[in-house]
Amino acid sequence: MSQADEFFSDVRRQIDAALDRLVPVVETEPTRLYEAIRWSLFGNGKRFRPSLVMASGRELGAPDNKLLGTAAAVEMIHTYSLIHDDLPAMDDDDLRRGRATAHKKFDEATAILAGDALQAMAFETIAADDSLDVSVRLELVAELAAAASRMVAGQQMDLEAEGRSVELSAIERIHRGKTGALILFSVRAGGSIAGGSTAEMESLSSFGEKIGLLFQITDDLLDVTETTQNLGKTAGKDAASGKATYPGTIGIDRSRQLISEVYSEAIDELRALKKESGSLALLAELLLKRSESATSSQS
């Protein structure tokens, strides 16, 4: 097992256990709601955002038990956003994390409510996490709530841009909200929990912005080049629905080039932190490798 695989399988196991502990069991009334929540949470998710919380926290010296609640909360927010984005009124998708979307498996009302409940649970999880000081918890709640608002604004912009030709600057604005805000929060959260210095938090923030961008360009590229089975969600969906994407706007080659540039910038930020060979670097490298496999399968 490679170092990256070991890191991921350890984080995944711990995050899944934390989520299982934090979310009501399916026998809780109303059972359909909690079934839908667990169905959506425990699909074949990559747990990328929780991994960022764990990695940045560990790099700055926080123990896992202080990171797990916030990492689980981020995954709750992410999962709620997937459930709502997949609804017929939004991206109208049938497949997510390798299985039926919540509104397909259950129904639209249950899917909307499952998302709503997950958002509330995320804030409750952090507020009630007594492994953390009160002031840290409050800072995390405020930052996570601001990130969740920015994420929603990004999704609105993304929907409004559908079928329209948009400039690179507009794509960047959409994704800084839609995916960037929560990824940035995840990286910063680990640092906050570890009690990072102002300088460390600044470097983490810059790294968080870069890795958010790296994630999005890679995700856009994979949508073009991969199969539905490999992705666990419908492939080719972006182009079919006229989404604003990096390859759609600047082409596949320039997207690949941008990924390589952004990756270097991200590693530079880690160098400033003297963490260029730890688990944050592994996560950045993983995204780079995903994008390389994507572009080669295309050629």
Place this chain on the structure above:
Amino acid sequence: MSQADEFFSDVRRQIDAALDRLVPVVETEPTRLYEAIRWSLFGNGKRFRPSLVMASGRELGAPDNKLLGTAAAVEMIHTYSLIHDDLPAMDDDDLRRGRATAHKKFDEATAILAGDALQAMAFETIAADDSLDVSVRLELVAELAAAASRMVAGQQMDLEAEGRSVELSAIERIHRGKTGALILFSVRAGGSIAGGSTAEMESLSSFGEKIGLLFQITDDLLDVTETTQNLGKTAGKDAASGKATYPGTIGIDRSRQLISEVYSEAIDELRALKKESGSLALLAELLLKRSESATSSQS
């Protein structure tokens, strides 16, 4: 102007100003999202839940400036729940607070996202409210998040009970979640901000449960007896969609009797607090009067 009218118009003015200050202006990108949020927030709402926060806080000696943020946050959660409940996949309603529902005025995707953003803003508002001690803010976030989860579970139960004959105990369980949890939070929040004693918080909690029940039975009764114009939302909707209601289960006369009993119990709790003639009593009385006008217009 009666004492109750004065109280309400003062609270309403202050809450509306607080909401206006806290919610991004409509010129914020994406403008459609913030237009939908403001459209939904600034309809002809009664501001009942914020009034409870202000009343219970004032009764226990908190200044208005410490209460307004939390009162506004409660209204954000309430408004998000109305937007989502009105969606076609749920109660499918066209009219709310005297005007078109958000998905009618805008579109379904925007309505879902406006609700999602309002939920996040509510938690951000409390977390960032520097008029309150850090530990009070954290307690409020945790309690509001738990109440929001219970509200969602109640809405799910309500939808599942549609068209089925249910017992009184099931109706109570639905409404303790769907409307009761947020009303209870509102009453307790004022007490927490004022630094209420354990005994005071216990009395406030009992009062909060009673007034939640009073509110719901009255609301169910008005749906049967009032016109759409008077309600500002579609009248007769509960019966048409086979909702589980008090008058539907125990009849109008028994509902009226229950209102009178619950009102007395609520006033008893205020007596324990020595607050039987303040603004919390005014609010309970207001619900009683609404129900009396409802039953008389029926006869």
